Amino acid sequence: MNVVIVDDDLEFAKLIEKDVSQFFSRLYDFVSIDIINDDFKRIEDYSSIDLVFLDIDLKKEYNGINIGQFIQDYFPKAIIVFVSIHEELVFSALSIRFFQFIRKAQYQTDIVKVLKQVKKYMDENIKRILIKVDGRTHVIKFSKIIYLMVIGHDLIIKTIDNELTIHSSLMKFMNQVDYKELVQIERNLVINLNYAKEVMRIKVVMYDDVEHNVGRKYQSQLIEQYEEFLLK
Template structure:
């Protein structure tokens, strides 16, 4: 998942950016989420500090605040060293400052070209999602699921558990932020999961990274999203062994 952050002190501009991004997210199969819209650097940083999800940041440079956009980007790097930063500005001549502050901007968008803004923003989102997908793939965390005619990309570390649905040939993916139902079966999906996943009963696969307590007496796994899952007798020894290997 990618969290998208916006920081623009002009509220009309901020609303325009928001509308453009909401349209993209509505029209495309993606796990990206518009997470924060802020008119001041401090407001954005307060939200960023409470998240551990990779971000895509669209930042105005001239924020008419104690911090300009480049200084804000420098602060963001402390919390999200691998995040994707895009400057949306009328001050393209300030690009050289990004090298001075070592913020590694992914792109610059010139505000004045209003008609080009939607496609430029869409391009940045697509670029960030591609980079994110490659990053997950290289670390064995990529999960790509077909949804209709598109592919949904997820970070396996975000998944707490996968369960069968009451609806035929559907599964439910549980994360710390909620759940999502989609077509498929546990058997089909299990082949794409990394070694941190373990089937604990006929209808459930859990991510052992999210287990906070295992009660062998109760045959229950307690997860960090406040859910719990039973461990079947047949899979008891397998689960116990997998937990010891973590």
């Protein structure tokens, strides 16, 4: 689990770090917590973010809304928790799809509730699958899969972290998956709608501007699933 705390108040950021560590370390085998206290452009260096605590009112050229927009664009499944001493700024944050808002003045009350809500959400929504490659077991979050592609008898699983190849058919793999954002658009290709920048009936443009054509038999289903995805 990768957690990032973005706050120019280092003392407060360390308080969040302590509480998050105590709460999640007993629940997950791996919890990484980073604090970004001044060089906020560092947020662009991360390859994976699961949970971010983000101060809206940063005293730099990067404000919390800008950073939140970046996270939403590049880490669409990241859980964003805004933090601020100014409660009225919650209205400014409404342009971002955020999970919760912590009031610094009510921190001790809010953090307990929010951490429990985050755990409940992750238990219900962050689904995983075990993959064995060359004798090693890998845990893959469905939300991190960018696409699945079959070449010959091999299935390539491309995630935001790496690329794995297993001996499997696309149908066999998809039968194990209960994740509606993974949508088949060609006989040998499934894409994750979270990483699609533009979806049209005959073409999908991914976040990295790679374009994929949509097979005729998959077009209606793609549009239907994409409309459901947008309504979430």
